[in-house]
Amino acid sequence: MPYPFPPSLSGEPPRLLVSVRSALEAASAIEGGAEILDVKDPDRGSLGCPAPDTLFSICQAAGASPRRDLPVTVALGECLEWTEQTPFPLPGQITMAKIGLSGLGESAGWRDQWLRVRQRFEDERGTGIHWVAVAYLDQDDAGSPSIDDIAGAAIDTGCAGLLLDTFNKSSGRLFDHVSPERLAGLAGRMHSGGRFLAAAGRLNLEDITRLSTLPVDVVAVRSAACEKADRRSPVTSRHVAECLTSLRAGGRQAASAHEKSPA
Template sequence: MHQGPQLLVSVRDADEARAAMRGGVDIVDVKEPAHGPLGMADPHVIASVVEAVTEHDATRCCSAALGEVSDWFETCAVPALPGGLRYAKLGLSGLGRSASWCREWQDVRRRFEEASSGSWEWIAVAYADQQAADSPRLGEIIPAAAEASCAGVLIDTFDKRNGDLLSHLIAGELGEAAVQCHASGLFLAVAGRLSVASLSELAGTGCDVVGIRSAACEARDRQAAVRAECVAAFRRQMIEVFAHAEDRGDWRRQPGAAGNTGH
């Protein structure tokens, strides 16, 4: 098995999940891109993806996007999530000026846990385009994630029309985030319109998970379908680029840091 980061692909249904698995994905992430950067799919869709993954290869794991914390304020009923999820995540957009964002985040997390019979680990989400998202800063989110016993931190982009992850954070900043995460026992996942061209910069950062959707879809259109051949091509390039960086001593991922991801 390759020693680089794990590959996460966001899928919108069971058919896309099967395509991603044929392409060699490590983590199947369920979301509905039409509903926003962390748009939640219908619970029955999440359940069908979990079932498809379990039937195909029980060693792989599933994660689910649950929208933004602000989507679930007290007037909104929280649905029960199906069993079989390994990770779940909530966005923090619109909470950048809220002194109580951490409490609000944990309250919504608790409501999902109480509504559901299964259990999972949480991934905290930091938006690289923090001002566009009006979200808390990365420097606030990492310690909050550790305090809240999260498994990891995802750095993603909020506005998919305004550049990729590396348009907002340079590789050195991602590397510092990785150091902080690993020191706190967290893994670091990165996403945000990443492409094969992004890999050389990511390879020196120490990230543990690389997440894609656009690069996994036909014509790099995140609203199009995930294609197995696109996933496989990205995975091959990721393994090659990260292996080359490791040979040069550029890759700073700490041993065992990705062990928290369960693979």
């Protein structure tokens, strides 16, 4: 199964992923120019799992929109949440899924626990799915395994990519936790394994422009796409369009600087 978002080795700008919680928000995200829709319930945490009927209605709305080929991904909560719960079948439109590893930092068998939950989702669906590993940058708050261990496991267990995100959504953003150099190093590691790197973490417009000059494949937002940058407020097409402009602005600056430099 080819990866839906192969790493961008051609220098093309990162794609804009917008997290949505309803069909209405999906329509706003599409209108604003989102390039990937990610379904998530922001009231249930960083990777809050949506209710199955909400997920289906968003997939239906996306499929009926003028941009029906837009990739749709889903957040499925935390691995430990599925110990007692039965996974539900994911709709066919879902191209990728992710599950967090919070609370598993001290567990020697976290890889096996993660793989078991992934397998249970695939069994419910009846087909495989591409997985995205999630490394929390605030790993102490999350109690999760280290970023390097998760990056290695992402490659070893066949994930399509790695998402860097924050667990605690009330303080800190991506660049409070990671330097551009560290991001570029992680991108190189993922790319050499044929995987993509996605970056999130309460990004503001300045962060988005900064990311557009780094070798990141996907820039993922919720807060910046919402009214007042509050991830629990509705996504608006205007805020999504501003995110897209910021993403393209950095790329253009980098390109013109390059064009102006002597041969």
